[in-house]
Amino acid sequence: MKREAFAIPVDSELTLRGDIHTDAAAGDQQPLLIFCHGFKGFKDWGSFPYVADSLAKRGVTTIRFNFTCNGVGESLTEFDELEKFGRNTYAREVADLNVLTEWILSGRLALPDYVKTDRLYVLGHSKGGGDAILFGAGNPNVAGIISWNGIANVNLFDEKLRQKILEDGVGYIPNARTGQEMPITRAVIDDVDQNREAYDLVEKAASMEQPLCIIQGREDFARLVKGSERLHAAAKNSELHWIEGGDHTFGARHPFLGSTEQLEEAIDRTVSFVLPMRA
Numbered sequence: 001m002k003r004e005a006f007a008i009p010v011d012s013e014l015t016l017r018g019d020i021h022t023d024a025a026a027g028d029q030q031p032l033l034i035f036c037h038g039f040k041g042f043k044d045w046g047s048f049p050y051v052a053d054s055l056a057k058r059g060v061t062t063i064r065f066n067f068t069c070n071g072v073g074e075s076l077t078e079f080d081e082l083e084k085f086g087r088n089t090y091a092r093e094v095a096d097l098n099v100l101t102e103w104i105l106s107g108r109l110a111l112p113d114y115v116k117t118d119r120l121y122v123l124g125h126s127k128g129g130g131d132a133i134l135f136g137a138g139n140p141n142v143a144g145i146i147s148w149n150g151i152a153n154v155n156l157f158d159e160k161l162r163q164k165i166l167e168d169g170v171g172y173i174p175n176a177r178t179g180q181e182m183p184i185t186r187a188v189i190d191d192v193d194q195n196r197e198a199y200d201l202v203e204k205a206a207s208m209e210q211p212l213c214i215i216q217g218r219e220d221f222a223r224l225v226k227g228s229e230r231l232h233a234a235a236k237n238s239e240l241h242w243i244e245g246g247d248h249t250f251g252a253r254h255p256f257l258g259s260t261e262q263l264e265e266a267i268d269r270t271v272s273f274v275l276p277m278r279a
Helices: 047-057 082-086 090-106 125-136 158-166 184-192 199-205 223-232 261-274
Strands: 002-009 015-022 030-036 060-064 115-125 142-149 168-173 181-185 212-216 238-243
Touching: 002 090, 015 047, 015 090, 030 047, 030 090, 030 125, 030 223, 030 261, 047 060, 047 261, 082 181, 090 115, 090 125, 090 184, 115 125, 125 142, 125 199, 142 261, 158 168, 158 181, 158 184, 181 184, 199 223, 212 223, 212 261, 223 238, 238 261
Parallel strands: 030 060, 030 115, 115 142, 142 212, 212 238
Antiparallel strands: 002 015, 015 060, 168 181
C-alpha cells in the first residue's frame, strides 16, 4: 500500500491538495476512483483515509482531495480559511473536479502504469454526492458515479438563513465539532438560484447514461433517505443499496476510532460496483 500527497496550483490563491492511495499487489488494470468529501468535510476527516486505503488494497486506486474553497488550508485538518469557505459554490467545486481530471488525463499527476485512467469513477459523500453527479453525469471521461448518503437537492439552507444572507450578504452556520461560526455569502445562494435547471440532480440522474450506485444509510436524515429514493427512481441505470443501521457517516466519527459494520458494507458495495468480477 502506498500513499502519495500532491498539490495542484489552480490559480494565484487556490491550491487543490490531495492524496493518491494505490497498491501494486492488488493487481493490474486498476480503475481510478475520485473521492469527494461533503459540506463541512475535508479529505482527512475521520474514516476517509481508511476508506481510501481499503479501496486501494482491493484494487481500486483512490484519490481523496480537498475542494479548494472547503475552508481547510495547509493545516489539512483545521478550518483555517473561512473566507474561502464562505464563497464556495457548486461551480467552484465542479471546476476543481475538472482541474483534477485534466491533470489525471494529461499525465501531469503521476500515477502507476497499472492504473487505467480511462476507467474513472467518482464517489461523493453527502454534498459530495451532488458534486459527483453534477460533474460526472454525461461526462465522457467518467465510467460511473457512486453516492454515499448523497444529496438530491443542491439547496442546503432553510428559508430563514437564505433570507438573512440575501439581506446582509452573509449568514453563519455553527460547526458543532469545532465551535466555529462558518460564513455563507450571497455568492453561494446566487450560484444555486441562478442555476436551478443545470443543478437539478434528479434530472441529471434521469438523463445520464452511466451507471449510478446509491449507497444509503437507513438511519440517515429523512430528506437524504427520500432523496436517494428519488434519484434511484429517476435514473436509467442505477442500483440502490440500503445500509441497515447506517447513519450519515456509517457510524464513523472524527477523529477516527475504527471501522464499523456499516462502513465496511459501504466499502464492499463500492468495490462490487467498480470491480464486479473481483468483489
